[in-house]
Amino acid sequence: MRTFSYLRPTNLSTLFAMIQKSAPDYRLLAGGTDLLVRLKSGKFSPNTIIDIKGVTELQSGINMEGSTLTIGALTNMATLESEKSILETYPALAEAVHNVGSIQIRNRASIAGNLCNASPAADSAPALLIYDARVTCISARGERQLPLAEFIVGPGKTALAVDELVKEIILPIPAANQAAAFTRLTRRKGVDLATISLCCQVNTSGITRFALGAVGPVPFIVEEKEGILTSGTVSLEDKKACISELMEKATPISDVRASKEYRQAMLTVLGLRALSTALERLKAIQ
Amino acid sequence: MENQAIYSISLIVNQKPYSIKVLPEHTLLDVLRDQLDITGPKECCGVGECGACTILMNGKAVNACLILAVEADGSNLVTIEGLGGKDNLSPLQQAFVDAGAVQCGFCTPGMIMAAQYLINTNPNPTEEDVRLGLEGNLCRCTGYSRIIQAVLSVAQNKEHNVP
Ligand code: FES
Ligand code: FES
Numbered sequence: 001m002r003t004f005s006y007l008r009p010t011n012l013s014t015l016f017a018m019i020q021k022s023a024p025d026y027r028l029l030a031g032g033t034d035l036l037v038r039l040k041s042g043k044f045s046p047n048t049i050i051d052i053k054g055v056t057e058l059q060s061g062i063n064m065e066g067s068t069l070t071i072g073a074l075t076n077m078a079t080l081e082s083e084k085s086i087l088e089t090y091p092a093l094a095e096a097v098h099n100v101g102s103i104q105i106r107n108r109a110s111i112a113g114n115l116c117n118a119s120p121a122a123d124s125a126p127a128l129l130i131y132d133a134r135v136t137c138i139s140a141r142g143e144r145q146l147p148l149a150e151f152i153v154g155p156g157k158t159a160l161a162v163d164e165l166v167k168e169i170i171l172p173i174p175a176a177n178q179a180a181a182f183t184r185l186t187r188r189k190g191v192d193l194a195t196i197s198l199c200c201q202v203n204t205s206g207i208t209r210f211a212l213g214a215v216g217p218v219p220f221i222v223e224e225k226e227g228i229l230t231s232g233t234v235s236l237e238d239k240k241a242c243i244s245e246l247m248e249k250a251t252p253i254s255d256v257r258a259s260k261e262y263r264q265a266m267l268t269v270l271g272l273r274a275l276s277t278a279l280e281r282l283k284a285i286q
Numbered sequence: 287m288e289n290q291a292i293y294s295i296s297l298i299v300n301q302k303p304y305s306i307k308v309l310p311e312h313t314l315l316d317v318l319r320d321q322l323d324i325t326g327p328k329e330c331c332g333v334g335e336c337g338a339c340t341i342l343m344n345g346k347a348v349n350a351c352l353i354l355a356v357e358a359d360g361s362n363l364v365t366i367e368g369l370g371g372k373d374n375l376s377p378l379q380q381a382f383v384d385a386g387a388v389q390c391g392f393c394t395p396g397m398i399m400a401a402q403y404l405i406n407t408n409p410n411p412t413e414e415d416v417r418l419g420l421e422g423n424l425c426r427c428t429g430y431s432r433i434i435q436a437v438l439s440v441a442q443n444k445e446h447n448v449p
Binding site: 001002003004005006029032033036037039040049051053078101102103104105107108 | 293
């Protein structure tokens with residue numbers, strides 16, 4: 001690892017001043033589970049590392065208030081997966097973060113870090129997309145909110161300006177007539193990146209949405225609005241065909257984890273699996 | 287201070303306080319092993335994939351290879367040395383010996399710390415819970431069965447000493 005200056009501000013205004021002084025050759029440190037890997041490999045070699053864990057305005061925490069749930073940037077995966085409000089109201093998100101790395105990783109990795117890496121395979125992203133997450137970005141210039149789909153702009157790229165960071169993630173409370181489920185394909189449970197990660201949401205008006213990760217440059221959503229997938233009378237074969245057609249929007253690549261043909265074929269299988277779990281959940285709450 | 291900065295940090299490791307100077311680019315694992323001579327935690331992959339460096343930091347299982355030493359300033363750490371030694375093995379350490387869950391032993395300190403965390407947070411794990419709790423720890427020797435047996439035997443025993 002190349003050496004650097006390590007800074008640990010305790011409030012936002014000091015943080016902004018440090019960013020202004022160090023930009024663009026700096027990196028923010030939260031959990032560090034991705035950053036340290038990149039520092040060690042030499043992929044990143046910034047002059048300055050700013051540890052944001054001591055910034056009081058950025059503390060971790062999950063707050064349900066009015067019609068939204070706010071997740072502080074520094075909230076780690078282990079907290080998210082075991083928090084009652086997440087398990088009850090956003091089960092697909094709890095499932096998704098439970099699948100990030102090992103418990104050692106989840107005890108450190110922050111939700112904002114996971115999003116800021118903008119890995120096409122980030123497990124939290126499809127679940128956050130399905131629940132219509134918005135990202136609050138802040139800088140010395142002020143605050144703005146972006147829908148998650150506009151926040152992740154490419155592999156490893158976010159809409160953050162060089163002096164900006166994530167303050168929190170905001171989720172609307174989902175409508176009462178919906179249910180969602182997460183599923184994931186990996187070579188090995190624990191630690192390995194997702195070969196595919198997928199979230200399915202259904203509602204009683206017959207709308208089915210799939211959020212797909214690791215099968216395109218950014219996670220994205222496909223939708224079916226005719227009620228085919230939620231219907232009790234359409235045959236399994238027809239549902240399969242319908243999902244398979246929806247999944248044609250995916251543009252998987254071949255890599256060490258799987259070939260693009262395998263990914264494409266498995267999308268339908270996973271889609272069907274998540275659909276059936278989501279439908280069961282929908283039934284249970286009706 | 288630009289590039290040659292040295293940082294003073296304090297740590298409590300296995301209930302003993304330390305005040306030391308560290309370089310920003312040194313990981314907590316580097317400092318434990320090379321500066322404090324606490325060599326239970328091992329470096330294997332160095333990138334969070336094998337769990338050989340697992341320790342408890344403020345009560346949470348973490349990979350010491352993915353934490354900067356300077357970041358750990360003020361924290362309370364427990365390594366395998368803090369559970370027990372040769373003459374006073376902890377229940378989990380004893381269970382590993384009894385079950386034959388140690389072969390080359392390289393993964394063992396991390397494995398036991400992850401298992402200790404699991405038992406601290408879930409005193410009555412099922413076999414599935416144990417498998418999930420240890421998913422971040424690789425062993426190239428034992429085939430895992432005896433490790434899982436060892437952890438389950440302690441869990442069922444209920445007399446784990448939690449540091
Ligand atoms: S050495 Fe830390 S996880 Fe492998
Ligand atoms: S005992 Fe050799 S790696 Fe586990």
